[in-house]
Amino acid sequence: MILTPEVLTLFILNILFAFFAIIAFVLSVKIFLQWDLNATTQRQYILEKQSFLAATIIKYIFAIKVPLFLFFIFTLDKISHVLTGAMCAAGVVDATQYGTYLLILKVINLYIFAYWLMLHRADMKDENQPYTKRKFGLFIAAFFLFMAEVIIEGIMFGAIDVDKMVSCCGSLYSSSATSYVSNIFRIDTEVLLVLFYGNFLLMGLFYLLKNRYLFALSNLSFIVSGVITLIAFFGMYIYQLPTHHCPFCFLQNDYYYVGYLIYFLLFIGTFSGIGAGLLPGSNTSRNKSYKISLLFNGLYVLLLSLYPLLFYVKNGVWL
Structure with a gap:
């Protein structure tokens, strides 16, 4: 087990969140089964x-959990300095068999928690509270994912052996690696770039067609294409090394913490786009989500595209 001030902070917060989440879960089940806004009974x-x-309980838990994801990544990066062989958060994630699953679960929960907050906001704006049963039904499902995250996170930190040698990101994110990530590097760069930019163009097309479901679907696929292309192609231009593809190292001071900006743009852009398709509401609110999605996804595409372009202008060659 590894205990640092950051890990202890996460443990304490998770215990508090779990306690209040159980209370909210019990109330949510009762509300979901018995809610009838037309009734005038006691x-x-x-x-x-x-x-x-x-x-209120759920709102504050989720409102803290969403930005707390960044603190979790920061904690992994901080821990990497005390693990032999680790250069960044990638080594910590790979240090146990639970790390990868926890990271994937946290990303899924990140979108679910943020969607609940959006649904709750829309519900509170309407005096008829039309989404009350829906939001509590969503929390009932999200509760189990939340508790799974809390438990797996505790197990992962408990399973880390500080005396054990771990893999560095250079060996994890390479074509010679034996993990599933290595399959990314077997895809032609041209194919990846066509999928990446094509996905973004389709997003714009679906916006013009005002097809919110296809717009949401294109944002969902953009999460995948955006991350894969970042690892396989754009990452090496951020590092200016053709063999370095780590999706964590650019979160560090050496790269001016640009990774936080990159992932922030991708999350806000894709979440707003998915929300435009899933959240009922007026055309005004939906148009706002469309524009936020296109703006942040566009900034994501622009920022990543600048790295290879500037590298070529400076050096006259591609990596």
């Missing part, structure tokens, strides 16, 4: 008060 009156309490 039970409905009690449910309305309980719904406000439960929603």
Whole structure:
């Protein structure tokens, strides 16, 4: 087990979150099964008060959990300095069999938690609260994912052996690696770039067609194409090394923490786009989500594209 101030902070917060989440879960099940806004009974009156309490608890848990993801990544990077062989968070993730699964689960939860906050905001804006059952039903499902995240996170940090040699990102993210990530490097660069830029152009087309479901689907696929292309192609221009493809190292001071900006743009852009397709509401609010999605995804594409272009202008060759 490894215990640092950052890890202890995560443990304490997770315990507090789990305690209040259990309370909110019990109330959510009751509200989801018995909610009837048209009823004028004493039970409905009690449910309305309980719904406000439960929603407030959930709102603050999720509102903290979403940005806390960045602190989790920062913690992994900080821990890498005490693990032999690790150069960044990649070594910590690979230090146990739980790291990769935890990271994937956290990313999934990140979108679910943020979607719940968006749904709750839309529900509270309408005096009829049309999405009350939906948001509590969503939390019931999200609760199990949340608890799984808390448990796996505790197991992962508990399973880290500080005396054990771990793999560095150079060996993990290379074509010679034996992990599933190595399959990325077997795809032709031209194919990856066509998929990446083509995905973004399709996003713009679906916006013009005002097809919110295809727009949401294109944003969902952009998460995959955006991350894969970042690792396989754009990463080596950020590092200016043809053999360096790590998706974590550019979160460090040596690269001016640009990774946080890159992932922030991708998350806001894709989440807004997915939200435009999933969240019921007026055309005004949906158009706002469209524009936010295109803006942040566009900035993501522009920022990544600048790295190889500037490298070519400076050196006259491609990597």
